[in-house]
Amino acid sequence: MSNKQILLKSRPTGWPVADNFELAETTVPEPGPGQIVVEASYMSVDPYMRGRMNDVKSYVPPFQIGEPLQAGIVGKVVASNGGAFDVGSYVVGMGDWANYTVTDGEGYHAVDPNLAPLSYYLGILGMPGMTAYVGLKGVAELKEGENVFVSAASGAVGQVVGQIAKNMGCHVAGSAGSDDKVAYLKDELGFDEAFNYKNEDVYKAMQRCNPNGIDVYFENVGGPQLEAVIANLNFHSRIALCGMISMYNATLDDMPPGPRNMALLVGRSAKMQGFIVFNYPELGMEWIQVAAGWLNEGKLKYHESVAEGIENAPQAFIDMMQGKNFGKQVVKLSDA
Numbered sequence: 001m002s003n004k005q006i007l008l009k010s011r012p013t014g015w016p017v018a019d020n021f022e023l024a025e026t027t028v029p030e031p032g033p034g035q036i037v038v039e040a041s042y043m044s045v046d047p048y049m050r051g052r053m054n055d056v057k058s059y060v061p062p063f064q065i066g067e068p069l070q071a072g073i074v075g076k077v078v079a080s081n082g083g084a085f086d087v088g089s090y091v092v093g094m095g096d097w098a099n100y101t102v103t104d105g106e107g108y109h110a111v112d113p114n115l116a117p118l119s120y121y122l123g124i125l126g127m128p129g130m131t132a133y134v135g136l137k138g139v140a141e142l143k144e145g146e147n148v149f150v151s152a153a154s155g156a157v158g159q160v161v162g163q164i165a166k167n168m169g170c171h172v173a174g175s176a177g178s179d180d181k182v183a184y185l186k187d188e189l190g191f192d193e194a195f196n197y198k199n200e201d202v203y204k205a206m207q208r209c210n211p212n213g214i215d216v217y218f219e220n221v222g223g224p225q226l227e228a229v230i231a232n233l234n235f236h237s238r239i240a241l242c243g244m245i246s247m248y249n250a251t252l253d254d255m256p257p258g259p260r261n262m263a264l265l266v267g268r269s270a271k272m273q274g275f276i277v278f279n280y281p282e283l284g285m286e287w288i289q290v291a292a293g294w295l296n297e298g299k300l301k302y303h304e305s306v307a308e309g310i311e312n313a314p315q316a317f318i319d320m321m322q323g324k325n326f327g328k329q330v331v332k333l334s335d336a
């Protein structure tokens, strides 16, 4: 059986470009004892993959030159050599950026294709949804009725953050990089306020959109927005440091300095804590239950950007880093 994969051809310096990636055609190996073969229906495109393209030590090892990139995949088990999942069943887990992944199934979970669209298991019912819940509940310890601000608010994680907070009776404001995204936040997701950080003064917009100050900031972007948030923090506020995408393509030479007003955290008795979604596995699983219920009750919406075909995965990644995605970016590989 033939397999198409996307390999890392070279490590990006600064912004990733198409030439950093290579499409390769190979043959799917026979599964070894205990292994399964998964035909991916969708594969995930995530900002953290940019960090794995650098040759630096992190919480996940770097991608290797000449090897397939890896990401969340959801798809059908098409072969098994005594593996933990039946042929014909659907699973989600970490796989190759490829049509087929051979795996021992470690870290994989069975999913129900009748419960939700398969792609949701890479988004709202997967790692990004869990990240939103874990960041709000586990890190920021969000309470009913608080004032929440989230950046990259229309993205895979951000749109879930805003909806969880709204469902908890909070005042929710967010930022995004286009007027369409801002309209979606206000008109479709019920955000109280939202602004386009690309065409408004961020300091003024932050003040206007958070009239009662900010109790919880769900940080996805870093840069000028973090500084503007700090200026509006309430007493005993919390910042859940989920990511800082504005810095992912910066080199040491052009890395912007950190917020100039960090000293304000002292007087506000504010807390800032970084986290990785997998630090809180129980909360992550709790989210799947909560989300399934809320989806059923119509209390959650989810916007996705779907690229078609493995050959378009690198461009989908490059576009996502530039904000051209609208919601969770996935690549559709098959109708399996």
Ligand SMILES: NC(=O)c1ccc[n+]([C@@H]2O[C@H](COP(=O)([O-])OP(=O)(O)OC[C@H]3O[C@@H](n4cnc5c(N)ncnc54)[C@H](OP(=O)(O)O)[C@@H]3O)[C@@H](O)[C@H]2O)c1
Pocket: 046, 047, 048, 127, 128, 131, 152, 153, 154, 155, 156, 157, 158, 175, 176, 177, 178, 181, 220, 221, 223, 241, 242, 243, 244, 245, 246, 247, 275, 276, 277, 278, 320, 321, 322, 323, 324, 325, 326, 327, 328, 329
């Ligand atoms: N800690 C964890 O465990 C964990 C897990 C998942 C994700 N994350 C982090 O969460 C954040 C969001 O991830 P996601 O998967 O939900 O991605 P996403 O928001 O769906 O896509 C990335 C978005 O970032 C925004 N962006 C790009 N450059 C920016 C800049 N310079 N300033 C402001 N916004 C910028 C763009 O939206 P706009 O059009 O709005 O600019 C883009 O669409 C990332 O920082 C990611 O690394 C962390």
